[in-house]
Amino acid sequence: MALIELRDIRKRYPAGEQDVEVLHGIDLDIEAGEFIAIMGSSGSGKSTLMHILGCLDQPSDGEYRFAGRPITEMDHEQLAWLRREMFGFVFQSYHLIGTASAWENVALPAIYAGMPRDERKTRAQRLLDELGLGERLENRPNQLSGGQQQRVSIARALMNGGQVILADEPTGALDSVSGEAVMEQLRGLARRGHTVIVITHDAKVAEHADRVVELHDGRILDDRRRRPHHGDKVRAVAEPPKRSGLPDAGEIGEAVLMALRSLRANWLRTLLTLLGIVIGVGAVVVMLAIGQGAKQDVVARISDRGTNLLVIRPDRGQQRVADGVIATLVPDDAKALETLPNVRTAVPEISGSVTARANGQDVSTSVQAVTPAFTSLRDWQPVQGIFFGEQDQNAYAPVAVIGQTVKDTLFPDGDPLGQFLMLDSIPFQVIGVMGAQGATDWGDDQDDVVFVPLSTGTLRLFGQNYLRSITLAVDDVSRIDATEQAAVDLLIQRHGQRDVRVFNMASLLDMVSATQNTLTMLLGSIAAISLLVGGIGVMNIMLVSVAERVHEIGIRMATGARQRNILQQFLTESVVVSALGGIIGVAAGVLVGLLLGGFGMAIVFSVPVMVASFFCAAVIGLLFGFAPALKAARLNPVEALSND
Ligand code: ADP
Ligand code: MG
Numbered sequence: 001m002a003l004i005e006l007r008d009i010r011k012r013y014p015a016g017e018q019d020v021e022v023l024h025g026i027d028l029d030i031e032a033g034e035f036i037a038i039m040g041s042s043g044s045g046k047s048t049l050m051h052i053l054g055c056l057d058q059p060s061d062g063e064y065r066f067a068g069r070p071i072t073e074m075d076h077e078q079l080a081w082l083r084r085e086m087f088g089f090v091f092q093s094y095h096l097i098g099t100a101s102a103w104e105n106v107a108l109p110a111i112y113a114g115m116p117r118d119e120r121k122t123r124a125q126r127l128l129d130e131l132g133l134g135e136r137l138e139n140r141p142n143q144l145s146g147g148q149q150q151r152v153s154i155a156r157a158l159m160n161g162g163q164v165i166l167a168d169e170p171t172g173a174l175d176s177v178s179g180e181a182v183m184e185q186l187r188g189l190a191r192r193g194h195t196v197i198v199i200t201h202d203a204k205v206a207e208h209a210d211r212v213v214e215l216h217d218g219r220i221l222d223d224r225r226r227r228p229h230h231g232d233k234v235r236a237v238a239e240p241p242k243r244s245g246l247p248d249a250g251e252i253g254e255a256v257l258m259a260l261r262s263l264r265a266n267w268l269r270t271l272l273t274l275l276g277i278v279i280g281v282g283a284v285v286v287m288l289a290i291g292q293g294a295k296q297d298v299v300a301r302i303s304d305r306g307t308n309l310l311v312i313r314p315d316r317g318q319q320r321v322a323d324g325v326i327a328t329l330v331p332d333d334a335k336a337l338e339t340l341p342n343v344r345t346a347v348p349e350i351s352g353s354v355t356a357r358a359n360g361q362d363v364s365t366s367v368q369a370v371t372p373a374f375t376s377l378r379d380w381q382p383v384q385g386i387f388f389g390e391q392d393q394n395a396y397a398p399v400a401v402i403g404q405t406v407k408d409t410l411f412p413d414g415d416p417l418g419q420f421l422m423l424d425s426i427p428f429q430v431i432g433v434m435g436a437q438g439a440t441d442w443g444d445d446q447d448d449v450v451f452v453p454l455s456t457g458t459l460r461l462f463g464q465n466y467l468r469s470i471t472l473a474v475d476d477v478s479r480i481d482a483t484e485q486a487a488v489d490l491l492i493q494r495h496g497q498r499d500v501r502v503f504n505m506a507s508l509l510d511m512v513s514a515t516q517n518t519l520t521m522l523l524g525s526i527a528a529i530s531l532l533v534g535g536i537g538v539m540n541i542m543l544v545s546v547a548e549r550v551h552e553i554g555i556r557m558a559t560g561a562r563q564r565n566i567l568q569q570f571l572t573e574s575v576v577v578s579a580l581g582g583i584i585g586v587a588a589g590v591l592v593g594l595l596l597g598g599f600g601m602a603i604v605f606s607v608p609v610m611v612a613s614f615f616c617a618a619v620i621g622l623l624f625g626f627a628p629a630l631k632a633a634r635l636n637p638v639e640a641l642s643n644d
Contacts, residue, residue, distance in 0.1 A: 001068055002029035003164070003195060004053065009062035011048050011218075022048050023218045025062065030197065032163075034229055035190035037198045037206035040215030046199045047168055049215065053197065054087050054166045055079045056558060056637045076563050084112050084560020088157025090186075092169035094149040095555050095641060096141040096156075099265055102128060103137040106155040109559040111254055113160050127155040131185065147178030154185055156559065164195045171205055183208045251568070259573040262545070273541045274581045277617050280531030281585025282592060284613040285605070287527040289593045291520025293602030298516060302509050306378055310472040310484050311503040312337075312491070328499045329467040329491075331454060334371075336490060337472060342483045344473045345373040350457055351468050356450060357422040358410040365406055367423055367450045369457020377473055385417045385432030393453045398460070401432035403447035421450070426460050428452060480506050531613070534581065535620035542574045542628035553632050554640030567633040574625025575618055582617030586610045 009026040012019035022045045030036055040046050051057035052064065055071060064071045066082065074082070088109075089095075096105045106124035115123070125137055131151040141149055150170060157165050167186060171179030183198075187208055190196040198209060206212045210229060214222040263270040314326035334348035351368045372389050375381055388399050400421055407416055416430045428450075437446040458465040474483050484502050492498050546553075553566055590605065597603040 003032040003067055004028070004030040005063075005065040006053075007063040007065075009049075009052060009059045009064060011045070011052065011057075012060040019060075021060075021218065023052075023059070026218075026220060028213065028220065028223075030195065031229055032195055033190070033193050034211060035187065035196045035198075035209045036211045036213060037200055037209035038213045038215055039200055039203065039206045041201055044215045045218040046201070046215055048218075050166055050168050050197070050199050051638050054089060054558075055082050056641070080112075080557070080560055080562040083558060084109060085160055086163050088154075088160070088162030088165045089558050090150065090153050090157050090165065090167035090170045091641075092172040093644065094141065094146075094153045094173075095551075095558070096149060096152060097552050097555055098141055099262075101138045101140060102133060102144065102152050105141065105152055106159055108156060108556065109159045112556075112560045112562065112565055114248075114250065116250070117254075124155065124159065127158055128152070131155055145178070146174050147181060150174060150178070150182050151185070154182070158189075160560065162189075162194060164197065165189055166197050166199075168199045169201070170198065171200070171202070179205070251565070252572070255565075255568045255572040256576060258569055259576045262549075262573060263577060266545075269541060269544075270577060273537055273577050274584065276534035276537035277531070277578050277581025277620075278534075278585040278588055280527065280534035281582050281613045281617050282589040283527035283530050284524060284616070285586055285589025285610055286592050286596070287523035288520060288609045289589070289603045289605050290596070290601065291516070291523045292604035292606060293597075295513060295516035295520065296604050297602040298512050299509060302505060302512060306473070307506045307509050308474050308477050308480070309377065309505050310474065310480065310487060311505075312470045312472065312487065312500050313468070313503070314466075315499050315501045325464055325466045327466045328495065329470055330465055331458075331467065333491060333494060334467070334470045336494060337470060337487055340483065340486050340490060342474050342476055342479050343487075344475050345376060347371050347373050347377055347471045347473075348454055348467045349374075349469050349471065350454065350462050350466070352462060354423045354450070354461065356406060356410060357425075358416075358419065361410050363406070363409050365448050365450055367452060367457065367461060369452050369454045369461065371454050374451070377471055380437060381435060382432035383435040384415075385430070387432055387451070388453050393455050396455045396459055397453060398426065398428045398456055399431045399453065400428035401434060401451040402430055403434050403449040404436040405445055405448040406450055407433050423450060423452070423461060428456075477506055480504060528616075531616060531620065534617075535578070535624040538574050538578055538621055539624035539628060541577075542570060542625050543631070545573065546570060546628045546632040549632075550635060550640050550643040553635050554637055554643065557635070557637040558641060563633040566635075567629045570629035570632050571622065571625050574629070575621040578621025578625075579614070579618045582614040585617065586614055589613075 006026050006028040009023055010021060011023040012021045026049060038046055038049065048057070052059050055066075058072070066086070071079065071082070097108070100108070103121060103124040106127055107120040110120045110123065125134070128134060128137060128151075131154060133148060133151055133155070136144060136148060141152070144152065150173075154165075165186065170182050170186065174182060183205060186196050186198060190210075196209075198205065200206055210227040211223070211225045213220055312329065314328040316326060329348070331348045334346040337343060338346040347370055349368055349370045351366055353364060354367045356363050356365050372387060372393060375387050381387070382401055385401070387401050388397065391397070392399050400423070402410075402416060402421070410416070410421065411419065416433060419430050420427050421430055422428075434447070434449075434451070439445055452461065472483070472487060474480050481504070484504055488498065488500070488502060491500050556566060589610070593603045593605060
């Protein structure tokens with residue numbers, strides 16, 4: 001059995017309406033270890049035949065068996081395996097990767113065979129040494145002469161063993177001396193047991209071979225054996241892999257290294273692509289931090305005024321009015337409400353404006369008549385003196401606790417404690433000064449107030465006991481809605497109708513939170529769109545990158561890269577860019593956030609958001625890099641190689 005058996009091989013190319021046939025039924029057997037020249041004039045179909053022999057291209061018709069195995073039944077993976085493990089190519093135009101050094105070019109096929117990097121380098125150096133290029137390991141192809149480049153490509157053909165060397169016009173671009181040297185090397189390989197197939201239009205080159213096959217217009221004209229072949233047996237050919245294995249860690253590590261190298265080679269382009277992702281990820285991080293900060297700000301301000309409070313007020317719509325006052329709620333209602341479950345305290349309140357006078361000064365201020373429990377409703381205590389207690393309340397004591405504003409206007413210098421204050425001409429003794437509370441959200445000064453006991457207020461100041469509000473403090477906020485219902489039911493029972501409205505701080509909080517969440521979502525989605533735009537930038541640049549490197553892809557495929565390797569290479573590149581952009585973007589987002597925080601903006605960072613936006617960027621790289629990478633992986637090796 002011959003190593004290579006071709007039976008009635010035909011190759012047609014589409015040309016206009018009809019196909020044009022360039023190989024018209026080739027029958028050829030090549031034994032293992034033969035040194036054979038395929039000779040013919042330009043256009044006779046030599047290169048086409050070689051591409052078929054080397055599994056770079058498929059015949060349109062006919063049968064090709066390699067070591068007895070029909071290659072027409074092999075899939076991409078197995079063909080790549082044959083190219084990688086069995087064949088070594090030497091081309092007229094060398095087909096070296098311009099951005100890689102001599103030794104890296106030689107080592108290329110071993111990457112796809114899974115050889116460790118150190119071992120690869122040692123072997124590549126040894127091969128180059130043997131070919132007299134030991135001094136040129138680190139040189140780029142454009143720093144080498146034609147003859148030297150061809151020797152690099154011979155070394156590359158031998159890297160994975162190169163049982164069958166396919167050389168297409170190996171001397172075509174060389175001067176006669178270098179050409180002779182290359183042919184000598186090929187002859188040496190044949191002597192060492194390699195099967196060498198040289199393609200040439202030059203009879204003098206063909207002279208070197210032991211057998212010359214003459215091709216004319218896609219047909220074999222002549223097949224001469226110049227020296228007898230001492231039939232080497234077909235060497236055992238390992239089983240080709242059944243199906244594609246999963247990429248291992250080493251393979252992915254290689255892909256990342258290659259990606260970084262190519263990204264560095266085009267650093268400006270990489271920078272701009274990165275920028276797109278950085279802006280996208282940074283925007284997501286900052287926008288959500290701003291949204292979250294704004295929400296917490298509002299929520300904190302509402303919570304300050306107590307989320308555990310229910311404020312009950314008369315319903316203006318339908319009430320009996322006595323002396324201009326809505327006559328609904330009375331202090332006894334508060335006592336009744338206080339007995340409800342989950343109600344900690346119920347504080348009744350009447351308020352109105354009065355003229356306060358002291359030290360010969362007059363001011364208009366508001367007075368609030370409340371029960372002593374008032375101070376426990378909110379975290380608001382006297383800073384001087386005391387608040388009035390139950391005794392004052394029961395004794396109708398004419399005592400007052402004043403806010404900071406009232407203190408500042410009526411007692412600017414001197415201690416107000418123990419002093420008298422006239423409220424609408426009725427004297428009250430000051431027993432305490434409240435701590436400063438500041439303005440409300442709508443600008444009212446909360447410190448412009450005088451507190452008096454409810455009993456004294458109803459009797460002396462207001463002359464009636466209808467309340468402006470009852471504020472309930474609940475123990476368990478989670479049951480606040482049930483408590484609200486119970487309070488309303490109780491008041492309906494007491495008043496015979498529903499005549500109050502209840503303000504629930506907790507539900508206000510829910511509503512405000514929901515509004516703020518919507519705002520955050522809006523900010524977040526604008527940012528997400530910019531991330532998407534960044535992703536489109538990645539795709540764009542990957543398409544350019546693939547288009548630029550078609551030739552390199554062809555070289556990689558000819559040296560045995562699987563489709564999967566090519567796919568991985570480009571996918572890794574886009575994921576590396578996006579992930580790098582993601583990391584920098586998160587850092588940039590945090591930086592901008594801190595800066596805004598420094599200017600007083602409320603910023604709340606969220607680690608899950610950072611992690612999520614980083615992964616989003618990486619996934620975007622994967623998704624948007626996929627189409628370009630697939631395009632690269634599906635290239636036809638012959639067409640890719642011819643793209644010089
Ligand atoms: P040689 O290497 O002997 O000079 P080739 O094998 O390169 O010849 O080409 C043989 C014939 O096939 C030529 O006529 C060429 O124009 C044609 N040919 C080669 N490749 C293609 C292709 N991809 N599409 C169409 N025609 C092709
Ligand atoms: Mg040719």
